[in-house]
Amino acid sequence: MKTEDWKAIETAKALVIGHDPRLQKSDTIAPFALFADYYFRLEPTKPSERSKYGLAKATFDHINYLTNNKIKSNKVYITNLCNESLPHAPKNKMVYIPREKATEGLNNIKKILKENPDIEYIFPMSLQVNYWLQKLGFYTSDNEFLDLTEPREKGLQKDPKYFEPKNNRTFLLICGNIYKVTDGHQNVIPILHTKNYPLKGNFLEVYGLSYDRIRKYF
Numbered sequence: 001m002k003t004e005d006w007k008a009i010e011t012a013k014a015l016v017i018g019h020d021p022r023l024q025k026s027d028t029i030a031p032f033a034l035f036a037d038y039y040f041r042l043e044p045t046k047p048s049e050r051s052k053y054g055l056a057k058a059t060f061d062h063i064n065y066l067t068n069n070k071i072k073s074n075k076v077y078i079t080n081l082c083n084e085s086l087p088h089a090p091k092n093k094m095v096y097i098p099r100e101k102a103t104e105g106l107n108n109i110k111k112i113l114k115e116n117p118d119i120e121y122i123f124p125m126s127l128q129v130n131y132w133l134q135k136l137g138f139y140t141s142d143n144e145f146l147d148l149t150e151p152r153e154k155g156l157q158k159d160p161k162y163f164e165p166k167n168n169r170t171f172l173l174i175c176g177n178i179y180k181v182t183d184g185h186q187n188v189i190p191i192l193h194t195k196n197y198p199l200k201g202n203f204l205e206v207y208g209l210s211y212d213r214i215r216k217y218f
Helices: 033-040 047-066 099-115 127-135 201-216
Strands: 014-018 076-080 121-124
Touching: 014 033, 014 047, 014 099, 014 127, 033 047, 033 076, 047 076, 047 201, 076 099, 099 127, 121 127
Parallel strands: 014 076, 014 121
Antiparallel strands: none
């Protein structure tokens, strides 16, 4: 089963790019990226459904917060860099997106932008998504992020593979900054994965200033 993109209800102004189609500890494949369709339904009562609704709500609330409600939920288009199921990573490790799947995802992103020319802002979520977008030339941060975030060989030699960067906390180099698509007019703003929103504890301490900077753009 392949997860479908969530197409904005009205003219899309923002594109959110998630990681892959499953919840971290589940084999359930989202029908739409980040279970976005759940946001527009009545809040479910079953625990298994509430986690899906929670992810969808956090996604839209995340963008509303960062844009100071300038971009409404019905103007948000959502996809994943990989919309197909991937092997679960070992405990406490990050699922690895193979280069070929990242390339397929990037081609889909380019198609989305071509079909939705009013999109002004792109919010790629998480470390690996931004790593691949830079590695494949979609945008560049002009700093050492790419080299420092190269995956360690030990993770790529395991079965299943997992993504572990050579250095820690490299996402701080780009999170909250604003970049341009290499061959386009859109603004790219790297953000944390929506599962970390709202920011609390260590995430708030480490990324709070980056998020404050994003809000000043709007």
